[in-house]
Amino acid sequence: MxxxxxxxxxxxxxxxxxxxxxxxxxxxxxxxxxxxxxxxxxxxxxxxxxxxxxxxxxxxxxxxxxxxxxxxxxxxxxxxxxxxxxxxxxxxxxxxxxxxxxxxxxxxxxxxxxxxxxxxxxxxxxxxxxxxxxxxxxxxxxxxxxxxxxxxxxxxxxxxxxxxxxxxxxxxxxxxxxxxxxxxxxxxxxxxxxxxxxxxxxxxxxxxxxxxxxxxxxxxxxxxxxxxxxxxxxxxxxxxxxxxxxxxxxxxxTVLAERVDRRRAIHALYRELIGDLPGVRLSPEATGMRANRWLTTIRIDPATAGTDREVVRLALDAAGIEARPLWKPMHAQPVFATARAIGGSVADRCFAQGLCLPSGSAMTDADVARVAGVVRDLIRTA
Structure with missing residues (x-):
């Protein structure tokens, strides 16, 4: 599909x-x-x-x-x-x-x-x-x-x-x-x-x-x-x-290089289509890094975007698009309630604001545009 x-x-x-x-x-x-x-x-x-x-x-x-x-x-x-x-x-x-x-x-x-x-x-x-x-x-x-x-x-x-x-x-x-x-x-x-x-x-x-x-x-x-x-x-x-x-x-x-190229292209297209939205951030690459862009992620700052990542996720789901929050930090998982954490506030904020967007290498540019359109419409009207 x-x-x-x-x-x-x-x-x-x-x-x-x-x-x-x-x-x-x-x-x-x-x-x-x-x-x-x-x-x-x-x-x-x-x-x-x-x-x-x-x-x-x-x-x-x-x-x-x-x-x-x-x-x-x-x-x-x-x-x-x-x-x-x-x-x-x-x-x-x-x-x-x-x-x-x-x-x-x-x-x-x-x-x-x-x-x-x-x-x-x-x-x-x-x-x-x-x-x-x-x-x-x-x-x-x-x-x-x-x-x-x-x-x-x-x-x-x-x-x-x-x-x-x-x-x-x-x-x-x-x-x-x-x-x-x-x-x-x-x-x-x-x-x-x-x-x-x-x-x-x-x-x-x-x-x-x-x-x-x-x-x-x-x-x-x-x-x-x-x-x-x-x-x-x-x-x-x-x-x-x-x-x-x-x-x-x-x-x-044998097709790994093609898959990486396509996922990187999908990330670039997302950046072009929604990277200018207020309160939306996409992850950069460090100098010397060539990320495989397995999943494109965005951060949504509610104070600037006028909405939050959960509202966006549910809107995508209603439009037939799967998205999910970033990994919930391990220090916040009930199974590790007694574990020691060194810091944690950054991960907590990233989890609260972060959303993984569809990034499969079989996606077409039209698919990416469909996902981006839902995000743009929601944040533009927030």
């Missing part, structure tokens, strides 16, 4: 196949490689290594699974502090609890919703004085914006924490010529159905450490030791990506 007819619902980010995926899946069926491992999984991993420039990749069932394995490989044990951006999807923090870690949520900067590195550095200095540095810091490349890897690598080396880059939303995004996640100890990728490319459901764990990724593959297949029977000296998980899903991923990677 693309929304070409006014009766069609425009979805936020629908899957967009390139055509070659069907042939690759047929190849899997023809060779009967339906099991959780197989040649398409190997091929997908090699393709991801080339894309990201990160030396080793394990293809997994989800980005959440990848984060869980990364935290285990780092050695997180009950009581360890794990800091991370407060504005993220819950799958980007829930695995902390799987291992008994203690989440601490750090506020974001106001423009691109990335972890506030200045605030993070000040908090790390204070934690060092107190002898309470985190074991891990997780950054989140929200909506395809890419964190400053040079800055983060420097902080990780200075303060001795493991840096996990949650690049689940930033596949195909770059900063200073390096793919999202490059430079981290571990990078998390996602290929969920609504991502910029998809394997229907899936993810990957990437690292420059080959031994760690070999260990991740072992743990992701129930930690079965070499033996003719089932022998286990530790517990593992059923986290491996299937060969069928990997075939879809191999095909999707």
């Amino acid at each position: 693309t929304g070409d007819a006014l009766t069609d619902r425009i979805l936020l980010s629908a899957p967009h196949m390139g055509g070659g995926e069907r042939d690759l899946v047929t190849e899997v069926f023809d060779t009967n490689w339906i099991a959780p491992t197989g040649p398409m999984v190997d091929r997908f991993e090699r393709d991801l290594e080339r894309l990201t420039g990160i030396g080793h990749v394990a293809a997994l069932s989800s980005g959440t699974a990848a984060l869980h394995l990364a935290l285990r490989l780092v050695g997180v044990v009950p009581g360890d502090a794990v800091w991370g951006s407060t504005m993220t999807f819950i799958g980007g923090v829930a695995p902390i609890l799987y291992l008994g870690g203690v989440p601490v949520f750090v506020d974001i900067e106001d423009e691109m919703f990335l972890i506030d590195c200045d605030l993070l550095e000040r908090a790390l200095i204070e934690a060092e004085w107190e002898g309470a540095l985190p074991r891990v810091v997780i950054t989140t490349d929200l909506y395809g914006h890419v964190v400053d890897a040079v800055r983060m690598r420097g902080l990780a080396d200075r303060f001795g924490f493991a840096w996990i880059s949650d690049a689940a939303e930033a596949v195909g995004g770059y900063r200073d010529g390096r793919h999202a996640g490059h430079g981290a100890d571990y990078a998390i990728l996602s290929f969920n159905g609504n991502k910029i490319i998809t394997t229907s459901g899936g993810g990957a764990l990437a690292s420059p450490d080959g031994e760690a990724i070999a260990r991740a593959r072992f743990l992701s297949t129930q930690a079965r030791d070499p033996a003719p029977h089932y022998e286990h000296t530790t517990t593992g998980y059923n986290y491996r990506l299937s060969n069928v899903c990997a075939a879809i991923g191999v095909g999707q990677l």
